Amino acid sequence: MRRRNMVQLSEKDASVDMTPMLDIIFILLIFFIVTTSFAKSQGFLINKSENNKASSAPSDNIMIHIDENNILYFNTKPVDIERLTARVENFVANHATENIIFLPHKETNYQRVVTVLDELQQFKRLKISIGLYKQQSK
Numbered sequence: 096m097r098r099r100n101m102v103q104l105s106e107k108d109a110s111v112d113m114t115p116m117l118d119i120i121f122i123l124l125i126f127f128i129v130t131t132s133f134a135k136s137q138g139f140l141i142n143k144s145e146n147n148k149a150s151s152a153p154s155d156n157i158m159i160h161i162d163e164n165n166i167l168y169f170n171t172k173p174v175d176i177e178r179l180t181a182r183v184e185n186f187v188a189n190h191a192t193e194n195i196i197f198l199p200h201k202e203t204n205y206q207r208v209v210t211v212l213d214e215l216q217q218f219k220r221l222k223i224s225i226g227l228y229k230q231q232s233k
Contacts, residue, residue, distance in 0.1 A: 161203045197212070
């Protein structure tokens with residue numbers, strides 16, 4: 096009879112209360128969420144104009160595009176990437192301009208686009224607009 100009582104007691108004591116373990120898991124989860132640091136991604140800032148209306152005052156815009164053969168053009172003239180900043184500086188010195196229109200072809204290598212944008216990034220006072228270059232039919 097004693098053995099039977101011991102078997103019944105051990106079956107009753109075999110249950111484990113999971114509530115404290117869940118509390119500890121939630122506390123650890125909150126700790127890791129609070130102590131995690133989030134890294135900001137590096138990129139470039141594009142400022143959009145606040146008014147969407149076209150300006151009535153004529154101004155010279157700088158147009159830079161890359162065609163389907165990865166040739167870089169500055170105002171319809173081919174240019175090397177090394178000479179691009181000098182061309183922009185010369186144009187800004189001789190013309191009243193506020194805008195750079197950059198039109199890469201849809202099949203252009205992304206690294207080429209990023210390289211051109213890195214070169215143009217030094218001109219803080221100019222607004223850079225990015226579009227998609229479509230070759231005009233002749």
